Amino acid sequence: MEKLIRQFGNRSLKDLATALCSLVLFFIFSVSSYAEGTKELAPTAADFNKADMHIFDVSGGITRDFMTYVADNESRLNIEICNPGEMIYFGFNYNTADISGCSRLYYRIKSPSGIIIYSGEVTNTGAGSILDYNHAVVGPKQLNGNTLTGYNAMGLDPIAALIALGQAPELGSFYIEFNPNNPTTFVNTTNACTGSVRPVRLPLFDITVGDPSTNTSIKGRLWSKAWDLITNSFTNPFNATMYVYADDGIVTNINFNAIQPNGFIISCNRTGVANTGNAFNDRRSIANTNSTYGQYRIFLNDPDINCFPNGIFGKLTDSITVSGCDQNNRCINIPVDKAGDAQLILELNGIPNYQPGTADRRLPIDLVVGNNCVLWDSRDGLGNIVAPGTPIKIELDYYNGLTNLPMYDVENHKNGFIVKLIRPTLPSTAQPKLFWDDSNIPGGTTMLSGCSPGAPPIGCHTWNGIITAPDGTTGKITSAYGWGDLHTINTWWYANIIHATATYNVQTIVVDADGSNAVGVPNKKTVCTTTSSLVLNGSVTGSSTTGTWSRIGGGGSFANTNAVNTTYTFSAADYAAGTVKLILTSTNNGACPPAVDTLTISVIQGPTVNAGGPVTVCANNAVIANLGGSFGGSATGAIWTGGTTTGFTPNRNTPTAQYAPTAGEIAATTLVLTITSTGSGICPEVSATKTITFS
Numbered sequence: 001m002e003k004l005i006r007q008f009g010n011r012s013l014k015d016l017a018t019a020l021c022s023l024v025l026f027f028i029f030s031v032s033s034y035a036e037g038t039k040e041l042a043p044t045a046a047d048f049n050k051a052d053m054h055i056f057d058v059s060g061g062i063t064r065d066f067m068t069y070v071a072d073n074e075s076r077l078n079i080e081i082c083n084p085g086e087m088i089y090f091g092f093n094y095n096t097a098d099i100s101g102c103s104r105l106y107y108r109i110k111s112p113s114g115i116i117i118y119s120g121e122v123t124n125t126g127a128g129s130i131l132d133y134n135h136a137v138v139g140p141k142q143l144n145g146n147t148l149t150g151y152n153a154m155g156l157d158p159i160a161a162l163i164a165l166g167q168a169p170e171l172g173s174f175y176i177e178f179n180p181n182n183p184t185t186f187v188n189t190t191n192a193c194t195g196s197v198r199p200v201r202l203p204l205f206d207i208t209v210g211d212p213s214t215n216t217s218i219k220g221r222l223w224s225k226a227w228d229l230i231t232n233s234f235t236n237p238f239n240a241t242m243y244v245y246a247d248d249g250i251v252t253n254i255n256f257n258a259i260q261p262n263g264f265i266i267s268c269n270r271t272g273v274a275n276t277g278n279a280f281n282d283r284r285s286i287a288n289t290n291s292t293y294g295q296y297r298i299f300l301n302d303p304d305i306n307c308f309p310n311g312i313f314g315k316l317t318d319s320i321t322v323s324g325c326d327q328n329n330r331c332i333n334i335p336v337d338k339a340g341d342a343q344l345i346l347e348l349n350g351i352p353n354y355q356p357g358t359a360d361r362r363l364p365i366d367l368v369v370g371n372n373c374v375l376w377d378s379r380d381g382l383g384n385i386v387a388p389g390t391p392i393k394i395e396l397d398y399y400n401g402l403t404n405l406p407m408y409d410v411e412n413h414k415n416g417f418i419v420k421l422i423r424p425t426l427p428s429t430a431q432p433k434l435f436w437d438d439s440n441i442p443g444g445t446t447m448l449s450g451c452s453p454g455a456p457p458i459g460c461h462t463w464n465g466i467i468t469a470p471d472g473t474t475g476k477i478t479s480a481y482g483w484g485d486l487h488t489i490n491t492w493w494y495a496n497i498i499h500a501t502a503t504y505n506v507q508t509i510v511v512d513a514d515g516s517n518a519v520g521v522p523n524k525k526t527v528c529t530t531t532s533s534l535v536l537n538g539s540v541t542g543s544s545t546t547g548t549w550s551r552i553g554g555g556g557s558f559a560n561t562n563a564v565n566t567t568y569t570f571s572a573a574d575y576a577a578g579t580v581k582l583i584l585t586s587t588n589n590g591a592c593p594p595a596v597d598t599l600t601i602s603v604i605q606g607p608t609v610n611a612g613g614p615v616t617v618c619a620n621n622a623v624i625a626n627l628g629g630s631f632g633g634s635a636t637g638a639i640w641t642g643g644t645t646t647g648f649t650p651n652r653n654t655p656t657a658q659y660a661p662t663a664g665e666i667a668a669t670t671l672v673l674t675i676t677s678t679g680s681g682i683c684p685e686v687s688a689t690k691t692i693t694f695s
Helices: 002-007 013-021 133-138 158-164 572-577 663-667
Strands: 052-053 077-081 087-093 104-110 117-119 155-156 173-181 201-202 206-211 216-218 220-222 227-230 241-245 251-255 265-266 296-297 321-323 330-336 340-347 359-365 370-374 393-398 404-410 418-423 434-437 446-451 466-470 479-484 488-493 509-512 523-528 533-537 539-541 548-552 566-569 579-587 596-604 609-610 615-617 631-633 637-641 670-678 688-694
Touching: 077 206, 117 155, 133 206, 158 572, 206 220, 227 670, 265 404, 330 340, 330 359, 330 393, 359 370, 509 579, 509 596, 548 566, 572 579, 572 596, 609 670, 609 688, 631 670
Parallel strands: 523 596, 615 688
Antiparallel strands: 052 201, 052 227, 077 173, 077 220, 087 155, 087 206, 104 117, 104 173, 206 216, 220 296, 227 265, 241 251, 241 296, 251 418, 321 330, 330 370, 340 359, 340 393, 404 488, 434 446, 434 488, 466 479, 509 539, 533 566, 548 579, 579 596, 609 631, 637 670, 670 688
């Protein structure tokens, strides 16, 4: 408002309002300009009727509400007004196959806050109608003296319209809405005479912002986040070039290069077909699903730089370094001056660029301003540890102007897209490479290293082919579709990629408390209560080779706590606790923090046996009815040795067996039998003896 008052000098707000209101909402001016609309969507006369604006596309059961009374922010057609006094000139022509007889088409223009500042009916005759393609390309006849070749445009001063309604002036995104058959209300039916859900095509349209103080038009003011268009046949080419203003202020344009979509939506965003947070999956094309969303503003011309200023390309503020002594938690340090997406490529297979399924490693990252620690586990793409000092190339693809173009139901694209960087410019003349991953769609291709378009019509990301569909009853081929039919096919690009290298050469200390298994594998051992000690086979490698032992729980002792290889003697407390943890910690670490590894020892009960104690028997009655043996702990049985096999009843494997000595054993006056545990698993078997004396 203050800016508006300053423009009119010292006149009061009342004088200003009077002056502005005297500018009738619809004028005829003589201003030099060209159109903005059909001129860009259909760049030649041969493209006429192959780039229609589409209201309520309801084909195939899909309802799309582009620039309608019920359109959300994503589906609006916006007209940017940046300064007081700017005018909106506009005109249309509908397809008479869609609007005829009792059908009507109405429109209204709203301010950024949603105030209706003008409404009317679209007609194919009189003011605001465009007769043919040539008139649409020349633009309003009021501009540049084109009284013979231009069309008779409607003109609106949006600020004056607001003031005339008693509203405060607004600047920003005004928008136009259309509604079939009702000037004020959306009627949710398809009735030809009363319903609003009626598909309508506008083969000719023009919406141009002009500055009457200089008699000039201002291009780059018309935009939407989701343009809904139709080529009227999936064999008709669409040849427009459109401009994407990414959220970071980077402008690229897309030459659609004779794509063959029929009815389609053009929208661009940062992530792809979805926004789940998984960058690799979100950007992959998806079969048999409509999965698009509009985030970026898309223009018919380079967005007016006075309203949509240049962004900046981020850059590295220092070298990339690798730090950290723990091989499982290193930092790849990336210092930048702008937030943005990036991917880090560790080229480890000896072949330039990234090759999936090899030792090359790719890490997606989301950079913030300042230093960024990208966690790395020291492993390559095959899971192998990369030894410090290995000469590897670390490539940072620091993306600016990341743009995804997911397009649904585009049958064929024989030539591919051509994308160019518009602004800000770079010292290099290289243009953005295009990427895609159609592997989710049968027969789809993948391009993850980037494709560079050539001179038109040589573009990137083509798809082509006919898919036939048999009739469900007869089995005969009754329809044919392009390869992209019903799929969402995504293409993405970056306005600028920065390549940097760093040498992976860091200190490291690797501690392993048990050298009997691989480094990094959990160290676990099980011993029995019959085990008195355990030999420890630890290791410390890297920038330190020394370490010290400690324990958690129990009460055992180390033969030498400062020897990496030593012996641990168990105590009664260890046996009672059932678990003891032995910790090996590196020493003499230099600049690195101590590295630690743990050996967990589980203690299980060992086997026990009891021979039943010594006995004395009479020589004339020497049979021992019950030897009195027993077993316990981890033992599952026991066996007697000594004596004769025939002397045991029922057998040697019965701890309480009867034993009948031989005459020779009786004559010897003493017999020693041994009972030994059996089935004790990892624990060693134990034995006990029984002495029998004959008297």
